[in-house]
Amino acid sequence: MPRYSTGEAPGGHSYLQKAAMNGSCKIENGGLKNGYVKNGVCPEDRILNGGLYKRPFHEAFEETPMLVAVLTYMGYGILTLFGYLRDFLRAWKIEKCHNATEREDQRDFVPLYQDFENFYTRNLYMRIRDNWNRPVCSVPGERVDIMERFTDDYNWTFKFTGRVIKGVINMGSYNYLGFAQNSGFCAEASAVVLQQYGGGVCSTRQEMGNLDKHEELEHLVAEFLGVDAAMTYGMGFATNSMNIPALAGKGCLILSDELNHASLVLGARLSGATIRIFKHNNMQSLEKLLRDAIVHGQPRTHRPWRKILILVEGIYSMEGSIVRLPEVIALKKKYKAYLYLDEAHSIGALGPNGRGVVDYFGLDPRDVDIMMGTFTKSFGGAGGYIGGSKVSSCL
Structure with a gap:
C-alpha cells in the first residue's frame, strides 16, 4: 500500500480514481471538491487513503444554495447603492451625518481607516449594529x-x-473548556501564582524575566504534546508571525493553505521565502505544488529549494474544518518537506485525550516538525507555544 493519498492502485489508477469508479466516492474537477467529500458521500470510507486513517473520517459541508447566494449579493448591491446616495445627501447637508468627521486641519494626516471600510461601517453595518x-x-x-x-x-x-x-x-x-471562569481549580491556582509572582515580569527572558514557572510550563507543554521540548511566548499571534521567519528565509518555499490565519500569512511574508498557496484541505493541490517544486526548483536558477515548509492549521476557526493531517504527513514524508502545524483551535479541545488533531487521528507527534498552539482558547490563558524535537532538522 502506498504511503500517500493518491498512490497507484492496481490497474494504473490512483486510489481516489479507483474509488470513484467503484461508486464509493464522488470526484469533481479532478479530485475531491475542496479536499473533502461532498454531501457526505463515502459512507463506509472504503478509501482510507492507503490505510492512512485508523478510523473513518467524515467531513461534509452543505453548499450555499444558489438562490441564497444571489439574493445575498443583490442585497449588498442595493445597500451599497443607497449608501452612496446617502453619502451624497450628507455631503450637501441634506441629511444629517452622525459619524465622526476630521477637522480641516487634520486632513493631511494618514487616515485611520480605508475609505470603503468607513463606507461599509457607516451605511451597511450600522443598520444591524445592535446585534453585535x-x-x-x-x-x-x-x-x-x-x-x-x-x-x-x-x-x-x-x-x-x-x-x-x-x-x-x-x-x-473561544473558552472551549470553561477554564476562563472566575471559580474552580484554574481560577484558584492562578490566584495563588499571582500572589507569589505578580502579574508580569516587566523584562525579556534573556535578561531578568525568566521564571521557574516559565520553564515548568515548557516542560509540561512538551510532556502534554509528546515532544522533546517546547518554547512558550507571551502572544499567540506573535508565536506564528515571529517564528516562521526563523524557520524559513530566502531560497525556501512555503506552501500555505488558502484559509490559513493572518498570523501564519504575516509570518510567511516576513520570512522572505517564496510563498505558494494550495486549495483549502485539498491534497491534490498540495501534492501538485510539492511535485512541481521538486521537479523545477527555484525560479530562473532551477536550483533545489533550501527548504520546503508546509503551513496548515489543525482546525480552521472560520470554517470549522479539520486538516487532513494523515495525508499531509504522508505527502511531507514522500517529498522530504517540513510541516508546521498551528493548533490554536484544536489543542485541548480535540482528540480523546485533548491533545489536538494529532491525538484525534492517533498519529505520532514526531511526524510533525513544528507543533504550534495557543493558551488563549481551550486553556483560558494568554500566550502561545511551539513544540518539537530538541535538535530539529527544520532549523
Missing part, C-alpha cells in the same frame, strides 16, 4: 449576562436601560 458589540457584564462562560440597551437614532448611538439580560447563550467565545 453587546456589553457583557459577566464571566464569558457558556452563558453570559448582557446589558440591555436601545437606540432612538437608528443605531448611531445607544443608551442603557439599566436592565441586565441573564443567561444568554454564548456563541462567540
Whole structure:
C-alpha cells in the first residue's frame, strides 16, 4: 500500500480514481471538491487513503444554495447603492451625518481607516449594529449576562436601560473548556501564582524575566504534546508571525493553505521565502505544488529549494474544518518537506485525550516538525507555544 493519498492502485489508477469508479466516492474537477467529500458521500470510507486513517473520517459541508447566494449579493448591491446616495445627501447637508468627521486641519494626516471600510461601517453595518458589540457584564462562560440597551437614532448611538439580560447563550467565545471562569481549580491556582509572582515580569527572558514557572510550563507543554521540548511566548499571534521567519528565509518555499490565519500569512511574508498557496484541505493541490517544486526548483536558477515548509492549521476557526493531517504527513514524508502545524483551535479541545488533531487521528507527534498552539482558547490563558524535537532538522 502506498504511503500517500493518491498512490497507484492496481490497474494504473490512483486510489481516489479507483474509488470513484467503484461508486464509493464522488470526484469533481479532478479530485475531491475542496479536499473533502461532498454531501457526505463515502459512507463506509472504503478509501482510507492507503490505510492512512485508523478510523473513518467524515467531513461534509452543505453548499450555499444558489438562490441564497444571489439574493445575498443583490442585497449588498442595493445597500451599497443607497449608501452612496446617502453619502451624497450628507455631503450637501441634506441629511444629517452622525459619524465622526476630521477637522480641516487634520486632513493631511494618514487616515485611520480605508475609505470603503468607513463606507461599509457607516451605511451597511450600522443598520444591524445592535446585534453585535453587546456589553457583557459577566464571566464569558457558556452563558453570559448582557446589558440591555436601545437606540432612538437608528443605531448611531445607544443608551442603557439599566436592565441586565441573564443567561444568554454564548456563541462567540473561544473558552472551549470553561477554564476562563472566575471559580474552580484554574481560577484558584492562578490566584495563588499571582500572589507569589505578580502579574508580569516587566523584562525579556534573556535578561531578568525568566521564571521557574516559565520553564515548568515548557516542560509540561512538551510532556502534554509528546515532544522533546517546547518554547512558550507571551502572544499567540506573535508565536506564528515571529517564528516562521526563523524557520524559513530566502531560497525556501512555503506552501500555505488558502484559509490559513493572518498570523501564519504575516509570518510567511516576513520570512522572505517564496510563498505558494494550495486549495483549502485539498491534497491534490498540495501534492501538485510539492511535485512541481521538486521537479523545477527555484525560479530562473532551477536550483533545489533550501527548504520546503508546509503551513496548515489543525482546525480552521472560520470554517470549522479539520486538516487532513494523515495525508499531509504522508505527502511531507514522500517529498522530504517540513510541516508546521498551528493548533490554536484544536489543542485541548480535540482528540480523546485533548491533545489536538494529532491525538484525534492517533498519529505520532514526531511526524510533525513544528507543533504550534495557543493558551488563549481551550486553556483560558494568554500566550502561545511551539513544540518539537530538541535538535530539529527544520532549523
